[in-house]
Amino acid sequence: MEFPAASAHRGLVPWLGLLLAVYLLAFWIPGTTAHFAIVQTRAVEGQDVILRPEYSGRETANLDGSLTIRNVTASDLGIYGVVAILPHNEREIGYGRLNVYGPVSVPTLVASNTTVTENEDAVVMTCYTKADFTSWLHNAKSLQLGKRMKLSWDHRTLTIDPVRREDAGNYQCKVSNPFSSFVSAPLELVVKY
The missing domain is CATH 2.60.40.10 (Immunoglobulins)
Structure with missing residues (x-):
């Protein structure tokens, strides 16, 4: 009615x-x-x-x-x-x-640099989305934040400073709301040492 x-x-x-x-x-x-x-x-x-x-x-x-x-x-x-x-x-x-x-669409993941030197460089990755919730994946598994990793207040920006060799690999951001979710294309981070 x-x-x-x-x-x-x-x-x-x-x-x-x-x-x-x-x-x-x-x-x-x-x-x-x-x-x-x-x-x-x-x-x-x-x-x-x-x-x-x-x-x-x-x-x-x-x-x-x-x-x-x-x-x-x-x-x-x-x-x-x-x-x-x-x-x-x-x-x-x-x-x-x-x-x-709002509807969720596939996010875009961008990095400040994708080839960095261990213990010298930092990397900033940004997940472009309008979704309500953002989480991060490293090599297709949920990212475990370490002391050198920081997320922005809205979880859309990941900073790793300094980068170490164990940080190398594929990164993705996953965005969602209670009705749907999408994962970005993988972004490969190469760490030289």
Whole structure:
């Protein structure tokens, strides 16, 4: 069931979310310690998502109370709220988060230099991507960071200073979101000694 005003109000709400009023036709028992929230949802841009309220108590909802957002975009990311209007005009408010992820594409790996001299040179490798998560591979295995290796805050840049012969080999960056992942083409680092 789509909330009729959802498209008209998208982007006009001052806080990160949209308040959706849901009328519960169930009998509310006073003193119940129920949990009322929106199920946390993840989506890829372009998907349709349905935000559903969840209840953890003795109450039941006779109406669906869901909100459909068609063709979700990054601007739809945020906190959404739901209000249950109970008997005697009491209100129960619940919140949930919608995470929206952009599509992941194959990253490009670039190095400051691919042929270096042991204990003299440093190398900086940069993984070009818009993905949310980045990890590194060395010779097709997960890279174990040593004392001479540093990652940037977003994990997209790897610095090795100074380079040693055990650092030689193929490097790749792996990018992902909860829906997909891709690995860059291998970049060979040659270490002269």
